[in-house]
Amino acid sequence: DAGVIQSPRHEVTEMGQEVTLRCKPISGHDYLFWYRQTMMRGLELLIYFNNNVPIDDSGMPEDRFSAKMPNASFSTLKIQPSEPRDSAVYFCASSMGQGMGEQFFGPGTRLTVL
Amino acid sequence: GNSVTQMEGPVTLSEEAFLTINCTYTATGYPSLFWYVQYPGEGLQLLLKATKADDKGSNKGFEATYRKETTSFHLEKGSVQVSDSAVYFCALLRSSASKIIFGSGTRLSIRP
Numbered sequence: 001d002a003g004v005i006q007s008p009r010h011e012v013t014e015m016g017q018e019v020t021l022r023c024k025p026i027s028g029h030d031y032l033f034w035y036r037q038t039m040m041r042g043l044e045l046l047i048y049f050n051n052n053v054p055i056d057d058s059g060m061p062e063d064r065f066s067a068k069m070p071n072a073s074f075s076t077l078k079i080q081p082s083e084p085r086d087s088a089v090y091f092c093a094s095s096m097g098q099g100m101g102e103q104f105f106g107p108g109t110r111l112t113v114l
Numbered sequence: 115g116n117s118v119t120q121m122e123g124p125v126t127l128s129e130e131a132f133l134t135i136n137c138t139y140t141a142t143g144y145p146s147l148f149w150y151v152q153y154p155g156e157g158l159q160l161l162l163k164a165t166k167a168d169d170k171g172s173n174k175g176f177e178a179t180y181r182k183e184t185t186s187f188h189l190e191k192g193s194v195q196v197s198d199s200a201v202y203f204c205a206l207l208r209s210s211a212s213k214i215i216f217g218s219g220t221r222l223s224i225r226p
Binding site for chain 2: 045048050056102104105106108
């Protein structure tokens, strides 16, 4: 069974450009999480969805970031315009049920903004 | 509020050494506790978990016991291998919640 799929795996872009990161959760999972990981700030939860509905976006750093989940098998995280300080590894994770605990992480997208 | 505190790294050990990575937590109620591991270039993956006091989680030679009296969940392994080199995250989840609270991570390096 495929795990969480993220694309692209690596993205290099220039400041001011729009960046879209994609995630396909594990089939049957009803929770989807977006995280950002940097050396300075560690692992940060940006937003999470339950049944395609955003539940908590308090970790989204600013209005330049937006996330959508149009259906149960696809989510996007968009940064527009991108800035060098957005350079990080972005992870998507999914899980099943509330309070169940185990989140399954994708391999991450390494974003570099020049 | 809910939080997890784990020992700062990096931790460097020789192969076959004994490992302890300390983790303490603050939470209301009775959370579930986890250790996640992140190997280089990969996402996090669940290593072990414990859902109630005095439970012991174990996997791949690693163990951790849920100690409510000391609010701790220390990770141990009797004999580490080079392949255990990774970043280890302690985490908690309240029973009614969906959002896992992660610690800051501890980088472990094992010398051959």
